[in-house]
Amino acid sequence: MTKVDSSLQSQNPISSAQNSVDNVHQAVNHALSHPTEQTTEEAQNAISKAENAVAQASLQSDSPAVQQAMESLDEDKARLADLE
Template sequence: MRDQQSTMQTQNPISQAQNAVRNAKNATAQMQSHPTSQTLEGAENAIEQAERAIAQAQTSENERAVAESAEQLTEARERLAQAQQVQTQGNIK
């Protein structure tokens, strides 16, 4: 447990952005497989958090990692938009 805590303390903005994007992707996948207003809201929140994390990582020297995270977030946003379109059609409980 101690190693896990020290790892969490040493996370840099890049790893935080990558983790936030991974969470957003997972949330959008869950929302797609179980479309409810709750999972939709969770996906929206996760994407917002990932956007903030990427914004903070923009100051990093590792531009490639930031760009890859931003690209993955764009894909998650697209999945969210598709799900919102389905919700508009009345398919989400």
């Protein structure tokens, strides 16, 4: 039986945006639980990347998945802003 490596799956703009938003969620959680300048900066960098990915995805599709990614990103941005 062969095991499929998830990194071999094709990335489209929507899945890329979802992955970026997932990374933001993890980075913001880490910054909130371990508030240092470095973790906050890492969360900000993740947000910037996710904003770009979501913008690219929204150019391709107005699907519920893209809308949900935007909402999740906005929620995590607000959570991080509360820390700062």
